[in-house]
Amino acid sequence: MKIIDFLKKNSYLFKRFIKIVNLYTNRGDYDKSFDFDLFKKRVLPKIIESSVFGILFICSVLIFNSDINAEKIISFSISFYASILGFGMAAYTILLMLADEILFFLNDTSDKNNMTPQILNSDLAFPLIMIGVIVFFMFFLLSFGNSFLTLFLTSSLFIYGLLLVLEIISVIYLSMGLVIKKKIEKRNEGSK
Numbered sequence: 055m056k057i058i059d060f061l062k063k064n065s066y067l068f069k070r071f072i073k074i075v076n077l078y079t080n081r082g083d084y085d086k087s088f089d090f091d092l093f094k095k096r097v098l099p100k101i102i103e104s105s106v107f108g109i110l111f112i113c114s115v116l117i118f119n120s121d122i123n124a125e126k127i128i129s130f131s132i133s134f135y136a137s138i139l140g141f142g143m144a145a146y147t148i149l150l151m152l153a154d155e156i157l158f159f160l161n162d163t164s165d166k167n168n169m170t171p172q173i174l175n176s177d178l179a180f181p182l183i184m185i186g187v188i189v190f191f192m193f194f195l196l197s198f199g200n201s202f203l204t205l206f207l208t209s210s211l212f213i214y215g216l217l218l219v220l221e222i223i224s225v226i227y228l229s230m231g232l233v234i235k236k237k238i239e240k241r242n243e244g245s246k
Contacts (some may be wrong), residue, residue: 071183078180082173100217108210112202124204128192131212135189138215139182142222146178149229156229159236177225181218188215 079093080086115122157171188211195211198204 071187074176074179074183077172077176080176082171082176084172100214104210104214104217107213108206111209111213112206115205123200124195124198124208125200127205127208127212128196131192131208131215132189135185135192135215138219138222139185139189142178142182142185142219145222145226146182149178149226150174156232159232174225174229178222181222184218185215188212188218 075093075097076086076088077084079089079096081092081096114120156174191211192208195204195208
């Protein structure tokens with residue numbers, strides 16, 4: 055725990071990382087402190103799911119005697135996720151610039167649905183920062199060769215990254231659906 059306390063005090067990156075994880079866990083509420091029960095509901099299911107798929111992937115490699123190894127997964131993941139990071143940051147910027155209707159809607163309904171307008175921010179920032187962490191760990195795993203542990207970790211990280219990409223896409227899709235609905239309602243009110 056002394057290492058974590060040291061990092062919290064002295065590391066800019068670690069402080070930002072913890073802030074984003076906390077904001078994501080608390081569904082956009084800046085004022086709440088870290089809640090492990092919410093963490094278990096929002097973060098752990100994706101980690102467990104990707105671990106299960108990682109195990110299934112290793113089993114399929116063994117059963118079908120495939121020549122897939124950790125290095126191939128790492129090199130593909132790094133190039134793939136670098137592109138996704140660029141796309142995600144561009145989508146993040148555009149969505150936040152165009153999303154007045156979403157922010158007003160979230161603000162108006164925050165008492166009913168237990169979400170603040172910051173949820174849009176946290177639901178985009180968390181997957182992007184975690185994809186950055188995945189790319190970092192993929193570089194780190196290159197030095198461990200092609201053991202079963204490395205294959206498991208790389209395949210699990212790759213699948214976890216895919217789940218995060220789906221989360222980014224769903225945030226964009228749902229947000230744009232709300233914007234379209236609000237614009238149609240506004241247009242229909244103006245034509246009456």
